[in-house]
Structures are given as structure tokens and as C-alpha cells.
Amino acid sequence: HCINNVPFPKQQTRRLLHQNWLLFRNQYQCVDRLFLQQVAHIGGYTPFNFDITDKIKDGSNFIIVRVNNKRIPEGVLTVNADWWNYGGITREVLIVDVPELFINDYLIQLEKGKYDNISGSVRVNQQIAGKSIVLDIPELKIKRTLATDGQGIASFTIKVKPELWSPEKPKLYDVSLSSDEEKINDKIGFRQIETAGKEIRLNGKKTFLRGICIHEEAPFRQGRAWSPDDAKVLLGWAKELGCNFVRLAHYPHNEYIVREAERLGLMVWSEIPVYWTIHWGNPDTYTNAQKQLNDMIDRDKNRCNIIIWSVANETPHSEARDLFLSKLAKFVREKDNTRLISMAMEVTGIANNTSKVEDNMNKYVDIISFNNYLGWYGGTINDLKTRQWEIPYDKPFFCQ
Secondary structure, eight states, rough: EEOOOEEEEOOOOOOOEEESSSEEEEEEEEEEEOOOHHEEESSSSOOOEEEEEGGOOOOEEEEHHHHEEOTTSSSSOOOOSSSOOOOOOSSEEEEEEESSSSSEEEEEOOOOOOSSSEEEEEEEEOSSSSSSEEEGGGGTEEEEEEEEOOTEEEEEEOOOOOOOOOOSSSSOOEEEEEEESEEEEEOOOOOEEEEETTTTEEEEEEEEOOEEEEEOOSSSSSBBBBBBHHHHHHHHHHTTTSSSSSEEEEEEEEEHHHHHHHHOOOOOEEEEBSSSSHHHHHHHHHHHHOOOOOOOOHTTTOOOTTTEEEESSSOOOOOOHHHHHHHHHHHHHHHOTTTEEEEOOOEEEETTEEEEEEGGGTTTTTSSEEEEOBBBBSSGGGGGTTEEEEEEEOEEEEEE
């Protein structure tokens, strides 16, 4: 792909090339200078940025994007999967101007287990102390000036009791972060999610998840769904079905669908494409999976409607698989302990109209989840009325 005639007048800013998704291995060439090593990206479902400030020239430029969606056995995803991996540029490519010192990350949420403490942090792109950043949430009468430490991070805890987000009332607050050079606006909701025995509790109350799985397929054309309009159609259908929850299978979907779900009051299960026969013993495969998991959490950690991070789908049991997935689950727990962890497990036995689920990963997940294909791979639709499940764990279970 060639992006032609990109104008760059001289400015005292840094320029970032932001790509929401390219499948699967990506390399860039810009303004007659080759810089493939610096800008190669592996993993097709999470966004990434490249600083191209020093690679462009004043005036007209062109950018060449090399995209390879070929599946490889050691990849994530691997060679066998049951969805179409569209190639090429299937999400937006943006040129973003930022100041030399800019806000490059932030987290704003309810402190775990508390309903009257908003906590979080703001990070700038340089390790510089004393940078002032103003946090403003007008509806909560919050206007706090923060100062970065020597790592360029400003942490905060504010005593306030916000109205909680829920499917019945998906309350979002206007939030801004500003410095002398820039202002960032967002809409953020606040909620708590936890389990107690076999119950899932949203904001301390037992909740029942009524949902559907969605692939990122365009509703009225062939190709990948990527736009705000696509998100409104797909999630509108889910709402018409009476859903309060969607599983975005089997990879991180675009940001428009996550934000639209949040606006509509749909809880979300978000997943990485660790699928079927991943190369469990390959260290590079694990590194790839963890990087995609890390990037998914980094992008969506401020989206209150995401209640579940999923580390895998339908993976055959083995010691190597258990080690691989347990490491991913531990990574998630350390990075974000405010959400639940799950994975779609395999049904391990069927007899007398009873599906049995036993999995060594039970100790690492908060929800026991499995796929049941009655009327598809076996049984009939009518069996849904009488099917029983044998699950020897005191945890909620999610059948899909």
C-alpha cells in the first residue's frame, strides 16, 4: 500500500504514525529512507505508533506500508482458525501531531473494592519531574493539578462517590487532562466487578450475563467492520436481542465497537487470538501472545464496560498449554486486578445429556467458560432445554 502526497509543513511538534490494525506483520518505508527495523510490528489486532518526526521532510511525502497476513504455525493466531483474516489496511491510519512533551498514557477508575475513591495515574513521554497536568471532571466538581515524579508519572487518589455505570444506566463522565501544550478529552464510567461463589456481581449486585458472540464482520458488505456506523449496527442488533453483554471473539475488536458498547450499556468480554493449536513450547509465540494481551489492556483499560480479559479459546489440554496459559493469566492479574479473567474451555466429556468441564486452568480464571454447539456439531436445538452441566468448581460459569 502506498499513501501518497502526505503534506508536512515544518512545525515544532513530534509526529506519530498511528495504525489501528494491520494484518499481521507490518513494515514501513517513508520518504525514500528505509527504516524497516525501527517500525516493524507483529500482531494484527492491536494499535501501534511510530515516531516519524526524523524520517519526514518538509513538503510532500509518501509512505509505503508492507502488510503480510499470511498465517504461520508459530504465529498468534496460528494457521488454523475459523474466521477470515482479511489482509491489508482494515482500520484507520492517522498522522498525529503531539508536542515534544506529551501525555502518552493515563488510567482513571474506581479503586478496587471501593465506591468512594477514584484513583489512577497520568504518564508523559519523558522521565521528567514537576510537569503540571490538570485533571478535570466537571460533573463531579473535580479539578486537580497533578505533578509528575522523576519517572514522568503523576498518581492520584480522590475521595468522591460517582454515579455507577451499569447496563440499565450506562453513565459516562466527561473527563479532560490538560497541560500548557495540549488537552485530551475522554468519557469514562465507574463500576466494580467481582465474583462471589457462583455469582458475578456488578457494583455489588448479582448480575446475569445475557449475550452473544460477535466477529468483526461488516454487517452489509464483505469485509472487516471498522467504523462507528458498523459498530452501531452490530451492537444495535445485540440490544434488540435483549443482550446486556457481548463477547468480542476471538481477538481485540476496533475501538469504535468497544466505545459504542460502553455507551449502549453492553458489558464486554475481550480476547486475544490464542486459539486451538498454538505452539505452546515456543518462547517467541508466548512473547507474541503476551504482547498482544498487554496492548489490548493498555488500549482499553479505561473502558468500564470491559469486565473480562480472555486469554484463549478452545485449547487442547497439555502440560505445555497449562504453563503457557497460566503465565498469561498471572500476567493479566498483575497488570489489571480490577477485572475478571476467563477463557473458553473445551467440554471434556458428554454422556447422558450432560456436558462435563474439567480444566487445570480453573485455578487461574474467575469464570469457567465453555462453548456448547448443540444443533451444530451434535445434538439438537431442543437439547438446550434439558442439557445439564457437570462443573466441579465453585465459580460462575458462562456457556456460549
